[in-house]
Amino acid sequence: MNSWARSDEREKLLESLRTEARESLRGKKKKKEKEESKGKPTKPPIHVDRKLALLKLRDVASTGLREVLWRDEEVQKVLLWSLEDHQPELAQILTLAVFVHLTSSARNCEALLLSEEVRSRLVRVVQESSGEVREKALLALTGLAVASFQKEEFEDVRNLLGQAAGRGRGAPQRIEVFRALWSAATVCESPELFFGNTRIWGSLCESIEPTEPADVRESALGLLGALTWQPTGPHFVWHDAASREHLLTNTLRSQPSAVRTRALVALAGIAREPEMRAPIWAYVSVDLTRKLTEDDEEEEPQALRRRRAGSKATSEAEEKAEEEERPSMKDSLLAAASRTEICTVRSSALRVLLEISFGEEFMLELVQSGLADLLLEASHDQRLQPRERKLCLHGQNRISEWNEARLAEELRIERENESRERLAMRLEEEYQVVLREAPEMKRADEESYAFEEWSKAQTEINAMAKADEFSAAMNRHLTFLLHMNRERMEQEDELSLQFRQQEEKKVFASKVAAARERAIEAAKAAAGAMKRVGGDAILQARDAGEAAGAAAAKLGMGPLIQATFAGTQAAAAASVKQKQPLTRSEQLDEANKAAMAVADRCEMTEEEIELIDEATIAAKEAASVDEQSDIATCFAVALACRLSLTEEAQSAVTGGAAAASADRPDGYP
Structure with missing residues (x-):
């Protein structure tokens, strides 16, 4: 039994919701006459009891009974019936208001999306309706945005949200949609659903252009920043040339502080990837229109390219001068992290620089740009949080230690080079001396060699004589021992013979x-x-x-x-x-x-x-x-x-x- 209302009240409320009356409300008669004069079909007016019942149902949906309310099958049928095309406009608006309150529950959002009838009805209302009905329907779909990115089956809802956030829509509507997508990107486990949807990604890239309103760009950059903190987000965002250029543009001082903050947060998410730090630091603004033109020229025949080669050669100097004047990501980040910036912008810029400071391959450029002094100055800025000041101090110590190690290594290499040069000079001097004294040294070497040979010969002769004497003495001793052994053996043989003869006898x-x-x-x-x-x-x-x-x-x-x-x-x-x-x-x-x-x-x-x-x-x-x-x-x-x-x-x-x-x-x- 449903607990959201008493049985008698529920029956009366459902009966009022099914009521269809032809009487008009106050203020509707003039509007009806105007529409008839324009030739537009008019919808029937809503019954007073039905209006009050829908208001009552909206109040129940705004409380903690919204999940119990949606589990009532009769209520579901009445709400879906109220969204049909022939229903009064006020009934559709109040019904959509009930759906908006129902989407406040995550369980209701999942149930609404799984219902093919509800999902298709809301999508159709957004596509075919206008005015307040369309706004309410879009608001209901916006409430379903987080749940629509949990599974891949709800591509129609995502396409509609991307279309609603595109250029040509009202700024409040776009901001509302981007904020809903922002929330979805924060908790989404599959960022590919954002990058793979051409409507969402196209609307996002259009909304971060410098020509868009600041509020829209702020919401779009917030969504982009949430995507960059996903596992595959940094690679996808940075490899897109348009988003890369628009991120740089939105970090310049000419942009509003809120826009710069969101753009810097997105860059911090990209800089988390080690392979992205060097491209971010070395990025320089490019002219997208000229780049597109060059890409088109690559597809032209070879003859046309040869014709244009002469005109291109004349403008190389001008292009080089323009490249020097183009803004770079490095200058923009250092300017945003300066002491003169507001706290939010500086904090976001310091986050990007701290991530970049972990790159070892371009640490020398960081030292030369004065990043260590900038981080040391930021560590004493009381406007920043204690944790941020501590991180700045650690980053400054890391860069300083690397610079000290580099200087020590350079000093060691310089000293080694000096020692090698001194050694080479000394060897050269010794070589010249040797060249001058070579004849005398050769003669001395020959005499020394002859004396050494004579000394070796005398030593060998003496050693051989001593060996011969020792051998002769040893032979005499061995001869004496053999003679003694022979006599002893003969005596033993005689004694054994005598003993054997006696035994035989x-x-x-x-x-x-x-x-x-x-x-x-x-x-x-x-x-x-x-x-x-x-x-x-x-x-x-x-x-x-x-x-x-x-x-x-x-x-x-x-x-x-x-x-x-x-x-x-x-x-x-x-x-x-x-x-x-x-x-x-x-x-x-x-x-x-x-x-x-x-x-x-x-x-x-x-x-x-x-x-x-x-x-x-x-x-x-x-x-x-x-x-x-x-x-x-x-x-x-x-x-x-x-x-x-x-x-x-x-x-x-x-x-x-x-x-x-x-x-x-x-x-x-």
Whole structure:
């Protein structure tokens, strides 16, 4: 339920707003007669109740209930119906007054712009109406200016505002529109909507020309200053030749102070960009008409340009003189920042100069123009704000420090140049002296070189002699050490040989003793066997065992092999059965059996047992019937061959066996 009025009052008010009456108001009859006499169509008069209802609605819209009022759909329909062409003029004026009050709310402005019907109706009223109706409609659209720059969809409203601010309109209307656009430019986040709209930008450029009224220029320059404080504003404004020239013109002393202040504020916004400071400081006024003419000439054919080349050459001197007389931005800014200017103009000019003072590339020109003294003087001006005086003092210190650093650098460079010149002069003098004394210096150099070479040669000779002496002494010492080492090694070899011989003798003696013990045991076993068969076999076995042990000991064999020989000799010597001698083959078999018994007792390996068998077979092959060799000797030689003994060892075995047989008494088989 709407809260802007009671239900009964709201219904009565809406009913009065819909009333259409034909009765005329006071003062309207004469006006109607005049319009009829002129042939113009007349509009119906407004009803008194409807007029009072519209006045009541305007009063409600001027209060804090304006947002609630616009949310009422019936009120919206009534207001839009009141703006139709066939409605009375007073009804349209009062309805537009209600819209003007509704635009005081930002939320209502957004809602009004989003309503295509409301926006188109207001635009149509401005374009087709005249007089007070058009002024009220334009005032309502002016209230929507700030909201129309928040989105790109409202280009029709922006075009109408730009058209309303153009040349040919009334000054109050243009001022009102420019101030609304000024407010929009202050809060707008897309300045491209201003620069991209040809009507707004064209009206703005026309309104800052020197021929326009001062109030209009002041409002237009305020809008331009607000745009220059936007991110992309300085580049766009300064790159436009017309706006650049008009800004310079509006900063001259011949212009009103309010206009100069606004123009200087716009220049301060442009000077915030570092790349714009040098162009602002070096800018000189140009004749726009002549520049346009030159641009047109560039498009002409080459033949026409050649014809005009002669006339242009004659006027170069005149143009140069005119350029010297043209006003420059630098002179205008310095004049506006002087002490004789009013406070507002001087403050704005100082802002521009402080921004320009940050440029390092043309700091020397600032120093030469006396800007540091001007800022120092402004820092003591009590008409300025404390913050402005402080900024002026900082700017003066910055320029002074840079100038002091420049002077110090120039002094350092000058001193370096002087030192280089003095050095060059001294070198030149020394060179002349050298040229005069060159022959004597050459001779002295040759003698010095010869003496140095001789001295080097003597030094090398002495060093080589010392090295030879040291080398000879070292060789003698090394020879002595080698002789001592050789003698020591020979002594050690003799001692080790003696020790090894003693050890070998001890080992050989132990081997012989062990072999003899084994041979004695084998002989005893063989003697016991022969004792059972009778005869002198015991003596034969003993003698044969001693001979075999002696032969094995002489060879340096192991105890097992010595025992094998001993058993073999004992078995061969005791090969008598019932006092009858055996054949050689039987004797060898008996010897093999005895050897195998000894091998079993001595725990011989299988390889050694195979060697004994092979020796028995070899002995059988070697012992023929006619040969009268001893069986023991044949067996020993065969075993020695199987054991891979040398010829010396074989002869020793054979000799041992022969000695044993020689010692035997007659009667041995």
